[in-house]
Amino acid sequence: MTDDPRPGIVEPEVAAELPGLTVWELTVAADLQRGRDPGVRDRLRELAGRFTGAVVIEARQDEIVHAYRVAFRHVGVDPDIDRTPYEAALVERLRLGGFPSKDVLTDALLLALLDTKVGVVAFDDAMLTGPMRVTTAGEPARIVLADDARPLTPLFGEALDELAPTTDTGALRLVAATPAGVPAISAWEALDRVAQLVAP
């Protein structure tokens, strides 16, 4: 059993532009050295059979995917070019012909995404300082996920390599940034799903 996710901080200038944006974080113990879970591999294989081209096109009418697409447009990103996390996973499925199992963490993040449509980013908790926040950085101002020390990744992006967990990582910081229209329960479910799959 894991703790409940904690809400992070959304700076007022970002909150004004993206009302309803929430960032959830959860710190969990993880064992990333063990081998891949055959149950997860089977589940990925089963899910791959369900996702056809029609599902990819229909996905954008789903409430959660729609919420991400709208948020992307509100921050100047075209979701038909830089796809939302769920749509990106489905397009990869079409490109590769399946969801190949990679490693414990990658599989867990993918499975949580496919089950909940909410993208989760994982950081090595030891590399972070303070709570997660959505803020602006740089000139022109980009919207980023940041900790107290520095910007970590663009909003809705993936963890940069230097902050990404390695097999030596013992604790993960799981983060889900969800736009208005994504129920909190979906974000919690996504975080909890990853937590369970990476738990020692």
Next chain:
Amino acid sequence: MKGAPATPPLEDLQALVVDEHAARATLRAQLRHLERDLAQLASDRFADPGDREPFVPAATRHAAPRLLSFAELEAQRDVLVARVAEARAHRRARRAEIQEARGFLEEVRRAPERHKFVRIPRSALGEPGCGVYQVKPRLGIIGMLAGWWQVKLSSGCP
């Protein structure tokens, strides 16, 4: 003598700021509705087996998430308005095409002998499946010589 224009009172300036907030909220709502329309149009297009090309946005580049200026938000809205308009125009044209193809099939059915060997794929009629309506002679060469023509639906996908 005219004096320098008076500085607007603070309340007026605050009203202007509030107005921009309201205008930005309106633009964001418009983007939400347009995105919904575009999703529906893409779905409708995919449901038509003869017209499954996805809408590919032209001249758009990868971008990082950022706070948009009012003008950029307006530009986003205008781009989506254009895409929705284009998709709707395409749908109208496609419906007209289907209507025309169905009309032609009716004409072929009424007088197959005047449309020998004509082929109309089901996809051209907006129908699922990969069958083809074909005008063929009954009983092969005998029908051809006797002028016995009929419309047959081929059995389907290869």
